[in-house]
Amino acid sequence: MHYIGIDLAWTYTKESGICIIDDFGEIVYCEAKVFSDEMIASIVEEYAQDGAIVAIDAPLIVNNETGSRYCDGALMRAKIHGKNLSLYTCSRSFMLKHYGIVRGEEVIRAIRNRMPAFSLNCDPRNKKHVIMETFPTGITLGLFPDAFPIKYKIKSKIEFEVTKSELGRMVDLFKRLSDFNPPVHNVTDFFNDSLGIQAMSKQGFKNLEDKLDAFLCAYAANWLAKNEGKVFGDDQEGFIALPVIDGNSVHVARSKGVKVYNKLIRDKIPQIIEQSGKQAIIEEVSGKDYLELLNAKLAEELQEYLDSESVEELADLVEVVYAILDDKKISLQEFELIRKQKVQERGAFKQKLLLKEVIES
Numbered sequence: 001m002h003y004i005g006i007d008l009a010w011t012y013t014k015e016s017g018i019c020i021i022d023d024f025g026e027i028v029y030c031e032a033k034v035f036s037d038e039m040i041a042s043i044v045e046e047y048a049q050d051g052a053i054v055a056i057d058a059p060l061i062v063n064n065e066t067g068s069r070y071c072d073g074a075l076m077r078a079k080i081h082g083k084n085l086s087l088y089t090c091s092r093s094f095m096l097k098h099y100g101i102v103r104g105e106e107v108i109r110a111i112r113n114r115m116p117a118f119s120l121n122c123d124p125r126n127k128k129h130v131i132m133e134t135f136p137t138g139i140t141l142g143l144f145p146d147a148f149p150i151k152y153k154i155k156s157k158i159e160f161e162v163t164k165s166e167l168g169r170m171v172d173l174f175k176r177l178s179d180f181n182p183p184v185h186n187v188t189d190f191f192n193d194s195l196g197i198q199a200m201s202k203q204g205f206k207n208l209e210d211k212l213d214a215f216l217c218a219y220a221a222n223w224l225a226k227n228e229g230k231v232f233g234d235d236q237e238g239f240i241a242l243p244v245i246d247g248n249s250v251h252v253a254r255s256k257g258v259k260v261y262n263k264l265i266r267d268k269i270p271q272i273i274e275q276s277g278k279q280a281i282i283e284e285v286s287g288k289d290y291l292e293l294l295n296a297k298l299a300e301e302l303q304e305y306l307d308s309e310s311v312e313e314l315a316d317l318v319e320v321v322y323a324i325l326d327d328k329k330i331s332l333q334e335f336e337l338i339r340k341q342k343v344q345e346r347g348a349f350k351q352k353l354l355l356k357e358v359i360e361s
Helices: 037-047 070-077 092-099 103-114 136-143 160-179 194-199 202-224 269-275 287-308 311-327 332-346
Strands: 002-007 016-022 027-033 052-057 129-133 230-234 238-242
Touching: 002 037, 002 202, 016 037, 016 202, 027 037, 027 202, 037 052, 037 103, 052 103, 052 202, 070 230, 070 238, 103 129, 129 238, 136 202, 136 238, 160 194, 160 202, 194 287, 202 238, 287 311, 311 332
Parallel strands: 002 052, 052 129
Antiparallel strands: 002 016, 016 027, 230 238
């Protein structure tokens, strides 16, 4: 049995994510790229020979010509762990006008052409070939209510650095799933680049985000196959199914007030945290991960200096520079020679010169 999550793009030019978890709690496939409907159906067929639950983040049943689907409204009216969700609502006329298709329907058709046993069903328990609609933001609230909201989607009004930090927080939360029922054991094999998120371009970030949403869908399929979840709507007019853990079983992080940082710190910070009566969870890093963290810390300290122009922040910036030099095995003496050579060749900044224009001869 396999549990397949699809973060489905609504058009054929955008990237979709696909993630697959097996019955042993291992991720066996996780990819994000531009998939055709036939490519998606072929992957599903390959992994569904002994049964599969397919959870898709996209509208699968859109019978309403205008307005919003009943399931969308029902989800937004409900409270999950005491909180409300919002989502992008749609109608058939809107989707056909703007996208030309209801792609969820096309993907279902492609899958069923290959494997007619598949059916849309809002309760996958004790069934072998089920397709269902789910919603990653709702999955996140259902599984990690103490950490919600996690704003890891790129938005024009939110600084990209903040969004990257939120995605790192999301990846860090996945480590909890090894203790969930059902568990996932090898999350870090596929999402072990969280330490380098701060150095990502928007393109690389979006690729990781698509994989992450697909993984959430795959885990929802696995969870819902073994537990009773929350279902909004029905399999005639459209439904959304979500995993929602028992409020009494919410991870210990809620009662302990855990704050996730996932960033490099000075050597004495753990001791200072412990002396304040709190517990610090520390991991020693090395190699490429360490250098990526140093680079992220350099950017952080630079921004803090630019915001405050404080000499103390400048000292922090220099400390990170020293750490990078040490990691690259360059002594302060060598670095000083490099600095002096650049001064000799190009000068320093003592004359306070501003270059305004260069006129071609």
